[in-house]
Amino acid sequence: xxxxxxxxxxxxxxxxxxxxxxxxxxxxxxxxxxxxxxxxxxxxxxxxxxxxxxxxxxxxxxxxxxxxxxxxxxxxxxxxxxxxxxxxxxxxxxxxxxxxxxxxxxxxxxxxxxxxxxxxxxxxxxxxxxxxxxxxxxxxxxxxxxxxxxxxxxxxxxxxxxxxxxxxxxxxxxxxxxxxxxxxxxxxxxxxxxxxxxxxxxxxxxxxxxxxxxxxxxxxxxxxxxxxxxxxxxxxxxxxxxxxxxxxxxxxxxxxxxxxxxxxxxxxxxxxxxxxxxxxxxxxxxxxxxxxxxxxxxxxxxxxxxxxxxxxxxxxxxxxxxxxxxxxxxxxxxxxxxxxxxxxxxxxxxxxxxxxxxxxxxxxxxxxxxxxxxxxxxxxxxxxxxxxxxxxxxxxxxxxxxxxxxxxxxxxxxxxxxxxxxxxxxxxxxxxxxxxxxxxxxxxxxxxxxxxxxxxxxxxxxxxxxxxxxxxxxxxxxxxxxxxxxxxx
Numbered sequence: 151x152x153x154x155x156x157x158x159x160x161x162x163x164x165x166x167x168x169x170x171x172x173x174x175x176x177x178x179x180x181x182x183x184x185x186x187x188x189x190x191x192x193x194x195x196x197x198x199x200x201x202x203x204x205x206x207x208x209x210x211x212x213x214x215x216x217x218x219x220x221x222x223x224x225x226x227x228x229x230x231x232x233x234x235x236x237x238x239x240x241x242x243x244x245x246x247x248x249x250x251x252x253x254x255x256x257x258x259x260x261x262x263x264x265x266x267x268x269x270x271x272x273x274x275x276x277x278x279x280x281x282x283x284x285x286x287x288x289x290x291x292x293x294x295x296x297x298x299x300x301x302x303x304x305x306x307x308x309x310x311x312x313x314x315x316x317x318x319x320x321x322x323x324x325x326x327x328x329x330x331x332x333x334x335x336x337x338x339x340x341x342x343x344x345x346x347x348x349x350x351x352x353x354x355x356x357x358x359x360x361x362x363x364x365x366x367x368x369x370x371x372x373x374x375x376x377x378x379x380x381x382x383x384x385x386x387x388x389x390x391x392x393x394x395x396x397x398x399x400x401x402x403x404x405x406x407x408x409x410x411x412x413x414x415x416x417x418x419x420x421x422x423x424x425x426x427x428x429x430x431x432x433x434x435x436x437x438x439x440x441x442x443x444x445x446x447x448x449x450x451x452x453x454x455x456x457x458x459x460x461x462x463x464x465x466x467x468x469x470x471x472x473x474x475x476x477x478x479x480x481x482x483x484x485x486x487x488x489x490x491x492x493x494x495x496x497x498x499x500x501x502x503x504x505x506x507x508x509x510x511x512x513x514x515x516x517x518x519x520x521x522x523x524x525x526x527x528x529x530x531x532x533x534x535x536x537x538x539x540x541x542x543x544x545x546x547x548x549x550x551x552x553x554x555x556x557x558x559x560x561x562x563x564x565x566x567x568x569x570x571x572x573x574x575x576x577x578x579x580x581x582x583x584x585x586x587x588x589x590x591x592x593x594x595x596x597x598x599x600x601x602x603x604x605x606x607x608x609x610x611x612x613x614x615x616x617x618x619x620x621x622x623x624x625x626x627x628x629x630x631x632x633x634x635x636x637x638x639x
Contacts, residue, residue: 153224155217156591157382159206160584161230161312162390163187163251163412164459166202168209169581170216171588173224173597175607177579181212188248193255193494199236199245202312203319207377214378225385226320226373227591229583230312232334232389235289237300240308243319247297249312250289253413253452253494257288258503269352276339276346278424278433282501284450286311287336291354309359311335313387320384321371327361328370328387329438338363340435340443341424366392366437367594385594390583391415392436395446397586398551398577399605406540406547408533408566409583410556413497414454416536417446418545429539430499437601439593447545449498449536453491453507455556457525460493467518475561477522484626486511488633489524491532499539500638508637511629526562530569531630537570549573551611553582568618569626578610 155178156171167182183205188196210226217223233252238245250256261281264270270281279285290309294300300307308318311334314327332338332345337355339346344363350356364370370384388396391409395417398407403421408414417436425433425447436446458474461467468474488510495503509521537547549572557563557576567574579585589604598604 153217153222155223156225156227156588156595156597157210157213157217157223158227158229158584158587158591159210159316160390160581160587161202161206161228161316163231163253166205166209167584168206168213169584170213171607173592175579175585175588175609177581179213179216181209183209193258195251195254196248197234197251199238199249199315202249203316206316210378220378220380220382223382224597225383225591225595227386227587228313228316228384229388229390229393229587230316230331232311232331232391233284233286234312235286235293236310236312236315237293238308238315238318239303239306240323240325241306246299246303246307247293250293252284254289255283255495255503257283257292260288260292261503264352273336273349273352276349277336278333278340279336280430280432280501283503284497285334285336287349287353287355294354305358307359310361313389314361317371317384317387320373320377322374324371325361326364326370328366329363329435329443330366330389330392332363333435334389340433365439365441367439367590369594383595386587386590386592388437388587388590391417391448392434392446393586393590394553394583395419395436395586396589396601397582397584397608398553399608400551401601401605404545404548405551406549407551407553407582410454410529410552410554412454412456414451414529414532416449416533416540418540418547420445420447420545425543425545427543429542430501431539431543432498437590439601447540447543449539451532451536452494452497454529455554457491457493457528458556461522461525467521474522474526475559477519478526478561481517481519481523484524484527485516485520486513486629487516487520487524488629489521489528490633490637491525491528492637496637498536502638505637508633510633510636526559527565527626529556529562530565531626533566534569534627547572549575551575551577553577553580555580563614564617567614567616569623571616571623574614576612576614577608578612582608
């Protein structure tokens, strides 16, 4: 093993960040750059993959310098926004089209047609997923049909999710995807094997353009020496939500985490047992080590932190995201105001891509404080809807471990405990997605012998206990149910 630090690349939806970790879990440095969001039409969301690469490289170089050179880094861990698809020329690595982001809904009609044709049970049985434009397979099929420049690339076309693209650029040609990201494409049979011929045919995706599926830790590749001042091994890789599950040390069956970032994502670890949901939750690979898969049950909410961003940037109700906490505290309750944040449809357990958001209960006594509070309350309400679905699938939560940028808000953390009526645990270092990538990279680099040993990196936590009286909780839940009924109907 060379070096004594771990470099993590955390490529998110709105920004890319590189972080430097010591072997004990201490964060030694961070560099972050914003990413441009493109909305060419309602429901369409794109990124510039070249911008992603340039910003990633700039952030990584800053952390290599912080470490004192490439020789000080034992391994690189990569974690990424899942389901987002990149199309590039395998000769040069240059992107051939916009990256289609996970939030994009352009394939909603195609997914509905496949549902109407009775294909969803087959897709769910093989992939653990549902037919929804969220997942990568329909995005790839759409792009191949609608962007002639991809067909023109012929045998030189390479397609992959974000981590696959970054590894290709970093190594100068390794075309791989880790099992967690591959499991989110709807093209992989997650219980038994890899890319599935029946699924590839269903979505119109040639096998030849896809990467090789690999473990989440190990010797995944080596960076080109000229990029980072010397060769560095890439030793860990996982999609952001799986990385956060690992970073929260949800390593035993039944342990649950919720990440509140751009969206909100809850995963309950189910061990080596592949769960089958009857309540429209997802089954996914949590990690794969030495060819052995561990699984999770997942509920995905499309709008979380992006709701606060919308209140700030588009409605102008707040000047900064942090303003929501004092506003929420400034009123004794929501004043009857409820906000259903279906700004890009509804995810689990509803899966309605064409649903639209709603603010209801407004009166002349309503203020921006009530709207801001309703926005924060929507996080607990959506999470409680997921808890109900998880319980119906036999995976109820005894406690919840939370992370992501939103949970720095103490009011929201307490509201989650109150509305879920369980203990909520928040680590003092809330960037657990990056922590999970560091843990994987540490295992892959040989710093740790197992994920359980690497869990020492997580360090201290803070707990929030339920404190709301049952009648007030019931009023909140009934008001939310009424607002949701308006959206669902």
